[in-house]
Amino acid sequence: MSKTTRILWLWLSTSFRAAPWLMTISAALVAARAITAPTQTYGVSRLVDGIASDRSSTIALGIAIIVGGLAVSFVADGLGWPLQDTAQERMAGRVHADLLDVTTGIPGLSQHERPDVADRLELVRERAWRMGVGAEVLLWAFATVTNTATVLTLLGSVHPLLLVLPLLGGARIWSAYLSSTRQQKAWEESLPQERLVDRLIEAAKDPRTGLELRVFGLGKVLLDRIFALQTERFERRVAAARWGGKVDGSVRLVFGLAYAAAIVWVISRARHGQASAGDVVLVLLLAPQVDQMTGGIAQNVYWVGEVVRSFSRYDWLREYANQNSWRSSATPVPERLTSGIELRNVGFSYPGSDSAVLSDISLTVPAGAAVALVGENGAGKTTLVKLLARMYDPTTGRILVDGVDLATIQPDEWRSQLSAGFQDFVKFELTAREVVGIGDVARASDEVAVRTAIVRGDAESVIAGLPNGLDSQLGKKFTDGVELSGGQWQRLALARAFMRERPLLLLLDEPTAALDPEAEHRLYEQYARAAKVAAAETGGITVLVSHRFSTVRMADLIVVMHNGRVEEYGTHTDLLAAGGRYAELFELQARAYR
Incomplete structure (x- = not known):
């Protein structure tokens, strides 16, 4: 299986694994909604032709198509949006669960030591929400294909030469793709600066670094560095966006002139009896729909590209995890x-x-x-x-x-x-009971085991000083959280190391x-x-x-x-x-x- 096929299959399978019935029903509804506007346009053309030729059957057909389209649109809108929102939430949940499963499944630490891997992991984590909208983008892509096929069929029924016009819309899609690619490259090139900015901001607001920042007067130094990095990122991304705007504007001008010429040509054919009044109405009403369709595709090329790139990174992460899984052990x-x-x-x-x-x-x-x-x-x-x-x-x-x-x-x-106690221990902001108990997850709920570990870790005085004992929430990030000193945190870490009795x-x-x-x-x-x-x-x-x-x-x-x-x-x-x-x-x- 090629990489492209594998990525597309990963996107499709993840969407349907998250909510199979919701995705199936939503796909049917978006397809129905996608053909409603062009079909109703066809109904209007039939109605005009019926009135012009005084044929009641053609008038009835036109009215039936218009009313039927309204009914389908009403049902699809009423049911479709809630189902799509639910499918998107399921998709986001599935993506985050899968990412957590894959990343925690890598048994070693090498991915934390390599800057190139760290950058890609940061991209995967940061853009994970874009995979979460993958279900919505997939449904949109399906709707676009359905809508395009319907519009092409109707234009071809007037004259095959008109099929060339929607193809010119491909130029807008191409320009949007180029613009999206340029902006994505600018984003990825600025990722190291972005990571550094995040670390500097974290250092600026972290209470643990506040003392040294003030003693050495580093506040302005940090702010100047952050501002310089942000400016560098901003200039690179603005340059990419400006280039994309110029290309897209030029393509849109050519696209608009071609459609104006097509409408004049159809009107001329109608005046010479080579086309009906309904054909003129059909082309006039389809012209803005085609423009909206190609414009929508152009605008959403970015999102399709983002989802594909996000799943490409996810695919890379899965491959990396597979290659570093130590499965042979x-x-x-x-x-x-x-x-x-x-x-x-x-x-x-x-x-x-x-x-x-x-x-x-x-x-x-x-x-x-x-x-x-x-x-x-x-x-x-x-x-x-x-x-x-x-x-x-x-x-x-x-x-x-x-x-x-x-x-x-x-x-x-x-x-x-194994059991372990480290100098660089983790301050798990959980309840005191959990902070100690997770040293042996299988026995974390064992009250006797937890208290024995606390005694062996010489942490009894720490627990005694907490307002709710073992049930006290630790960490200032919580409203009722209790902050501990470095020594108190370390005693709890030592108690955690004692949870496994016979390592x-x-x-x-x-x-x-x-x-x-x-x-x-x-x-x-x-x-x-x-x-x-x-x-x-x-x-x-x-x-x-x-x-x-x-x-x-x-x-x-x-x-x-x-x-x-x-x-x-x-x-x-x-x-x-x-x-x-x-x-x-x-x-x-x-x-x-x-």
Whole structure:
């Protein structure tokens, strides 16, 4: 199937999947409405011919066609618009549901790291509503085809030469297409500026950035930058619109002159007895209808083009999701770890980048072990955590779980056996119960599980301070929402990480950065106890990233990373005795505390 055919089929099938009966009935009604005006025009011509020749049967036929057209129009208008509105709403709902299903179905994170993919995803999301009007545009296109066929039939009945005139309307359609294409290109070229404007506006109004904006006097800088970007976008799009207006105006002038000549010609034929009075009336009344028809097509070429382009992007997204679905990863996740996790010559570069973040990492973590990753910022610790969670696959090398390549394990199953706490945690603006419970969706409604996780995450004081306890709405965006401090949000994030009690892999990437050392120590004791239970029951492994050496010393294995490589590893005692980078960093931090 060609790409064009696939896109058109996607448009058609999505419209009818959303509301099959509504679309079918609406299609019949719009077709009936589309032929009403030209058919009634034909009825008027029959009526004029009947009066001119004094034939009662022709007069009756003309009246019947006119009255029948009024009845059809009344019924089609009365039923059609509500049905079309409902079909459009169903279509919009289907499109947004499908987009969410496709985007959330991509198991990795590579689409967030590539600017070219990010731009196209932004276009898909931003223009999704245009796919939502796809049902209406599809019905309009069907009505246009029906109307055009009827008008051509009537004009051809007067004289075949008149069929050339509606074809001249194709020039208006062509000019509208060129104009639409030029404007679309200008829009897409200005998309990077538009995304930057959105980010700058968000930064200008975000309370979290308000303090620094005012301290450093950045308000005017931001406004000037936003204004410059907006001006650049505006000038590019106005230039495209101006060009389209000139082309369309020229084509319309030629189109109008041709129709004027056609009307004069038909009148001349009638004066010489080569056409009837009804034919003259028919052409006179059809002329503005053809002009409106071609004008309507020209105006709606933009919308047809937008819908087709939107479905083209949607088709691209579906293909991208299919190619990055990791469907070949079908190996079931083990119920417990027996040997552990092994990294063999693992290297990694982020998509679109040639520089390696990780290089030639070989490491074995035994089942049940607690391993700490230490090193300076940019050493590759967080990237390694992402690879273990299989947010990416290694660029080189392999990660083995009990001897099985992690790249072959079903990603959703693997993640269902993970739990994690991150420094850059998400502030889910839900109820406190939901903020914690979503750490294990299957047990989110389990009151005991939620409260146990809150205790283990040392978040009891946070819940106690909320007006409605676990049922309190969090976040200032809501009328009765409660805003929390950074430390309180982090405690709830830690409690969320405790919802899964027996994970095969617990990932802790500086999850206590916003807490004081005493609270951090207390929490890591909780994690240590949880890790021991998981190790005994499932062979679970705990991976800890931290800059506080008082915390990492409790780990069974400490891995020191530098410039994307493992520089040394061992126990706290062994590494101190070795006198390497770990000993140096430990001594620097101890000296600072002293």
